Amino acid sequence: MIQTTLLLAPLLGTLIGLALGMLGGGGSILTVPMLVYLLGQPPHTAIAASLVIVGLNALSGAWLHHRAGHVHLWQALLFGVYGMPAAYVGARLSAQISGAWLLVLFALLMLVIAGLMLRGGIQTTAARWSQDRWWRVLLGGLGVGFLTGFLGVGGGFLIVPALVLLLGMEMPDAVGSSLVVIALNCAAGLLGHLGDGNLPWLLMLLLVVTGLVGVRLGEQATRRLSASQLRRAFALVVVALAVTLLAINVPAVLAG
Template sequence: MPFHLILAIALSSVIGLSLGLLGGGGSILAVPVLVYVAGVTPHAAVPMSLAIVGTTSLVAGLLHQGSGRVSLKAALLFGAAGMGGAWFGAKLTHLISGRVLLLLFALLMLVVGSWMLAPFTQRLVAGSEQSEGRKPHLVLTLVAGLGVGGLTGFLGVGGGFLVVPALVLFCRLPIEHAVGTSLYVIALNSAAGFIGHPGGSRLSLGLTIAFTAAALVGAVVGHRIATRMHPQRLRSAFAWFVILVGAGMVARTLLSRG
C-alpha cells in the first residue's frame, strides 16, 4: 500500500478520536484528508466522508448511550428534520465545481475552528443548568435540525459543532447528554446525505472501509479518554489545528489553476 494511503488512514483515527472525545469536530478533517492525502476527488470525498463519519458517530453514540448520556427522543426529533435537510443538501453538491466546493469547505473550517475557540462551553453549561425542567422548543428544534442536516449533506460534515449547542438551547439537554445525543443525530444525517448524494456510486469501497475502521478505533480510544479527563485543552488545540488546515486549503485553492 502506498505511503500516502497509510498516512491518510492513520489520520482518519484522529476523526474518530475527536468524535469519541468531544462529540464532534473531527468530521471536518475527513474531506481534506481524503482529497489532499488520499487523492480522492472533492465530489467523491463528500459521500465517502458521510459514510465514514456516519458509521463512526453511530458507534461512538452507542458508547455514550452505555454511559447513560444519550436522549433518544431528542436524537430522533432533531435527526428527523436533519435527514430531510441532508438529503436535499446532497442533491445540491453536484451543482458547483470541485474547486468551489473545496473553497466553501475551507471557509467552513475557519468558522468551525473559531467557534470551538470561543468560550461557548461555560455559557452552554450554565444555559443547560438554567434550562433544566423547561419544556423543549419544538419549532426551533426542527428548524435547527433542518439547517444542520443541509450542511451535512452539502459539504459532508457531521455538524456536531452546531448540533450540541442546539440540543442544549432548544431541547433543554444537559451539555454532557447533548454531546452523546449529537452523535446519533450526526449518524442519521450522514445516512440521509449519503443516500441522496449523486457521487455515492463513485466511492472506493476498500478505502472507505479502511478509513472507517481506523476512525472507529479512534472513537473507542476517545470515549475512554473522555471518562478520565476534561477535554477543554484538547478542544482548543484541535481548534487551532482546524484553523491552520482551513487557511492552508483557502490558500491552495485560490492559488491553484482552474
C-alpha cells in the same frame, strides 16, 4: 502507493474515530482531506466514502455513549429529522456562492461557536424532555441543518454547540447525542452519492475498523474529562480548524 496507504490508513482511521468519539465532531472535516491529499482519492469519491466511514463510526460511538447514559435519543432523532429538509434548502442556496467564500463563512461561524463554548457562563444543566423544549429542538434542528447544507461541512461542530446552548445538555451528553444526528445525516447524504462511481471498499473497511478503535478511545476519554475540560478541548480544536480554513481561503477570496 499501496504500501503508503496500508501504513497511513490505520493511523488516519484511528484519528477520525478519536475525534468523533471524544468531541462528537471532526469526522467529515478530517476524513475528506485525508482521503484526497493523503490517500489519493478523487474528491467526489472521497465525499461519498467519508459518509460511509463517518456514519458507521458515529453509529458505533452513539451506541457506546448510549450504554454510558450519555445519549438523549428522542431529542437527537428529532434534531436529525428536522434538519434534513433545512439541509436541502441550504445546499440549494449554497450553489450560488463560491467554495472559497463558503469556507471563509464557515470558519467565521466556527470562531463564533468557539467563543460561545469558551465563555464560562453557559448554563449546561442536563436537558430533560418537556413540552416547553420542543421548539428548541425544532429551532436547533432547522438551524444546524440549514447551515450544514449551506456550508457543506460542519455536522458535529455545529450540532454539539447547539445541543449545549439550546437544550442545556452537559458536554458528554451533547457529544453522545450528536453522533446519532451525524449517523442520520450520513445515511441521508449517502443516498445522494450512490451513483457517483466505484467506492474504495477495502480502504473504507480499513478506515472503519481502525476508526472503531479510535471511537472507543474517545468515548473512554469523555469519562475521564470534566464537562468544562471537554468544552475547552472542543473549542480549541474548532479555533485551530477555523484559522487553517481562513489562511487557505481568504487569499483565494481576495484574489477572486
